[in-house]
Amino acid sequence: MFRISHEPLDPAALQRTLADAHAGACVTFEGWVRDHNDGQPVLALDYEAYAPLAEKEGARILAEARERFAIRGAVCVHRVGALKIGELAVWVGVAAAHRGAAFDACRYLIDETKARVPIWKKEHYADGATVWINCATRGDFAHTIKS
Amino acid sequence: MITVTIQYFAILREQRGLAHETLATPAATAAALYEELRARYGFSLPRDRVRAAVDENFVAWDTPLRDGQTVVFIPPVAGG
Numbered sequence: 001m002f003r004i005s006h007e008p009l010d011p012a013a014l015q016r017t018l019a020d021a022h023a024g025a026c027v028t029f030e031g032w033v034r035d036h037n038d039g040q041p042v043l044a045l046d047y048e049a050y051a052p053l054a055e056k057e058g059a060r061i062l063a064e065a066r067e068r069f070a071i072r073g074a075v076c077v078h079r080v081g082a083l084k085i086g087e088l089a090v091w092v093g094v095a096a097a098h099r100g101a102a103f104d105a106c107r108y109l110i111d112e113t114k115a116r117v118p119i120w121k122k123e124h125y126a127d128g129a130t131v132w133i134n135c136a137t138r139g140d141f142a143h144t145i146k147s
Numbered sequence: 148m149i150t151v152t153i154q155y156f157a158i159l160r161e162q163r164g165l166a167h168e169t170l171a172t173p174a175a176t177a178a179a180l181y182e183e184l185r186a187r188y189g190f191s192l193p194r195d196r197v198r199a200a201v202d203e204n205f206v207a208w209d210t211p212l213r214d215g216q217t218v219v220f221i222p223p224v225a226g227g
Binding site for chain 2: 031047048049050052053054056057078089090110113114115116117118119120121122132133134135137
């Protein structure tokens with residue numbers, strides 16, 4: 001299940017959805033809002049998503065993970081909205097019979113999500129500047145442009 | 148001319164100044180529509196940094212547009 005959430009994520013509740021007597025391993029990943037990026041202090045982040053396509057592409061990624069890795073279940077939930085330093089932005093969990101597949105699938109899910117899913121991140125810096133990550137164009141100074 | 152609905156996100160929403168609009172366009176493809184809007188509103192991102200989606204599916208840039216479709220231009224993603 002791949003979901004966009006407007007509410008704070010509940011890792012314990014999400015992990016409980018993976019409970020499975022046939023699974024010997026559960027691997028989870030948490031993406032937290034970090035206080036720096038590219039040497040710049042970050043005050044806060046805004047995440048935004050094109051939810052219908054994000055959930056569709058996320059479902060595709062989960063289906064790919066099920067094909068490639070021997071897993072029993074997988075969940076990925078990504079928060080949208082204004083987040084503070086330390087908040088949980090994304091949660092990925094995988095249950096599998098064995099830990100190798102669980103680790104590999106979890107890595108695959110977060111890596112593919114970051115590469116493909118239509119979610120965008122705007123960073124707020126101490127000097128008041130903001131940047132849409134990955135959207136700088138030639139001639140911009142990334143830490144000074146206002147979006 | 149066809150009439151399409153466009154949804155804007157992130158940097159494109161800020162540069163267009165709107166979250167969505169419905170407009171008539173002579174553009175025959177997703178690429179032509181992006182170029183039309185880019186020229187009119189001064190979008191900073193060239194087309195090779197953006198992807199197109201029509202009716203909630205990623206599409207190739209040369210995909211013909213049809214009346215009533217919803218088009219979204221996808222700036223470089225940054226989830227996670």
